[in-house]
Amino acid sequence: MSDWALNIRAGLARAYARTVGATREPSWVVFDVLLPLLGVAAYIFYYRALGADPVFEGFVVLGGAMTAFWLNVLWGMAAQLFWEREVGNLQLFMVAPMSRMALLAGMALGGLFTSAVRALSTLVLGVLIFQVHIMMADPLALVAVFTLTMLAVYGMGMALSSLFLMYGRDAWNISNLLQEPVYLMSGFYFPVRELGMVVSAVASLIPITLGLDAMRQLLFGELAGGLLPVTVEVVILALQAAIFIWLAAFSLDRMEQRGRREGRLTLRWQ
């Protein structure tokens, strides 16, 4: 079997474990589909209590849907190799004759499945229940921006996963740290431009910031108060995707070598 075929099979096998695992424990449908909508509803009612323009409710629904992917990147990608080591799977992955990148790509693919279900249900139910008005002028551009955002964000998750592998419980705490603070910095519930140019520029290093901003502009037009023109954001996202995926391959190789030298690949419960 060629290396390509082997790696594709390995990636699909890793994705299969996640998707089939999810279907064998159907309780996730309730937790991941219905309950996240409640948090979104809270922010919508908060905007209503403040007397905000209804377009802000659309921002909340979009941001709430995108949290699914960010959470998956943090917990299902960045922290996953650390978690695999904790439960003893990592050493099995290391002795298998596949590329580690195929493993990470499979994790991303499997994670995308449950995250997409959650995001799509939040988006559809949010739009229907709260009567969010969307002005989608260019659906193809939206699909392109979404795809690039996912490539960049999951590339970032893949890069972080090897970094987190070198840490102990820090990995858990760093993931925690990157949750709500990123919702704030990346403008999940309001236009990121409101934070000022300096903060927005720093936040743009996280791909989901520009991805969200571009999607907001494509869905809500002028009312979105975009940070940069969509075309510029698309170019930056494409660059970020390439850089993060290269960084993921590079850091995974370096961390694996370092992990072998320092005996960290089988270290548990530290």
Added chain:
Amino acid sequence: MAVRDHLRTLRLAAWLGWQIESNWARPALFLLYSFIRPIATTLILVIMYLIIKQDVSSDPAFFSYVYLGATFYMFVSSVVFGITYVIHADREHYQTLRNIYISPVSLYVYIIGRATGKVALAALAVVISMAFGILVLGLPFDPMLVDWPLFAIAMLLGLACLVSLGLALAGISMLTAKHSTSINEGVGGLVYLLCGAVFPITVLPAWGQAIGLMIPVTYWLELIRRSLYPGEGIAMLGGLQDFGDLTILSFLLASTLVFAALSLAMFHLADRNARRKGKLDMITTY
């Protein structure tokens, strides 16, 4: 089992919980990590407020209402979810839940002990968040006006209620796969939405208000706001202006007692089912 044994379990479990929480980093770094997340959560609401209202002084009573609700809601996140996560961490991560089961301690007391560190951290985060609000955002606050006895009683009852809710969810976590974080997020969202944490429950539809009035956290947050800001201003916002402080306190007491009884029953039922179905050492890390 003697009370002395329970107290020893509580103390040792609290020590263990604190070590797990804190000994991965230097104390200063650990404190930084502990506070950034809750403060960021509050700041999201502050930014949303400032985008729409432009300035804190444009509606100081409403800002205080929102800020206090968001700040004290940190206790809900830390206590309830801290308790729930113990099951997941001990079952799947450390794989010690079965060892705890066969040791001569009460699992119930052990779980409460493990969450004690979270309560302490939440309390510190609330103090820092309040200081940030007062010093940086101009949150109006006068310690001489605070009704401290009401505040103390409300905090005591509120924490008892949150521990009860956490134990009920911990019971559910015993029966489910690795979804305890989703359960936390979902229940957190439900309580956040319906208890008027950051907006008056009068904004909700009638059925939402009715459910909100059955959740003890609604009364707890109302009493916290009234005790920290006595007077007409903030009490007129929450939708409970027809009730006096003592009436709300009695609602909180009654609902806390009901919640405590329900959570005990749920925990024991879940515990029994988990043992019968062999879920105590389930590992679901796919």
